[in-house]
Amino acid sequence: MPTDALLIFGAGGHGRVVADAARAAGATGLLASDRNPALCQGELLPGIPLHRPDAPTPAQATALHVAIGHNAARERESLALGLQRLHTVCHPAACVSPFAQLGAGCFVAAQAVVAPGARLGLGVIVNHGAVVDHDCRIGDFAHIAPGAVLGGDVQIGPGVLIGAGAVVLPGRSVAAGAVVGAGAVVCDNIDLPGSWVGVPARRKA
Ligand SMILES: CC(C)(COP(=O)(O)OP(=O)(O)OC[C@H]1O[C@@H](n2cnc3c(N)ncnc32)[C@H](O)[C@@H]1OP(=O)(O)O)[C@@H](O)C(=O)NCCC(=O)NCCS
Incomplete structure (x- = not known):
């Protein structure tokens, strides 16, 4: 992660979580913006100024993290703003194996674990306290929410x-595009999109 001049794009709650993690990881010179100009006033967190999206990006802010929790919106903005600019942010209290691979633009929150052999695509969120065990594969712009656990493989x-x-x-x-509801337990492969809830997880009508 760069130590300065990181632009955090997304002025909502997830943006504040990412900004907090980036600062804890030692980043300085943080800036923030959002697609919605109405949100771009004041500061994202104390000392992190919000810039309007139509204002010229400060020259030093070439590195970018798209901090939007909604998967499709995060993907859309990442593609629009440039995948080559995306930077990954890991909270220093996350445990990320040096033998895991993280694509550009990922976020790993405090108390999350990413084990050896895990491979994360672009823009993946591993949120607070989530566990991604050994050799998992996570596709682009997926979100593993707080406290979720993925077993090995x-x-x-x-x-x-x-x-x-x-x-x-x-x-x-x-499968791509599926939503696994809070608290569900996936005992069988999920081959279709849609919402899956309960124990064992079943497709919601
Ligand atoms: C599963 C989920 C996607 C369904 O969302 P939804 O379609 O808007 O569902 P609703 O809130 O309208 O609820 C519809 C029904 O499903 C039930 N339901 C909702 N979520 C459920 C869940 N996780 N497990 C079991 N049942 C659930 C509701 O009780 C309701 O039941 P009813 O029809 O008998 O009253 C959503 O509730 C969920 O769990 N999302 C995950 C949220 C999350 O963890 N986000 C992480 C943010 S960091």
């Missing part, structure tokens, strides 16, 4: 949301 498709506190048993897969 799990495969998560692009754009998937694994809800807060959900569990995916080892070796299972979750």
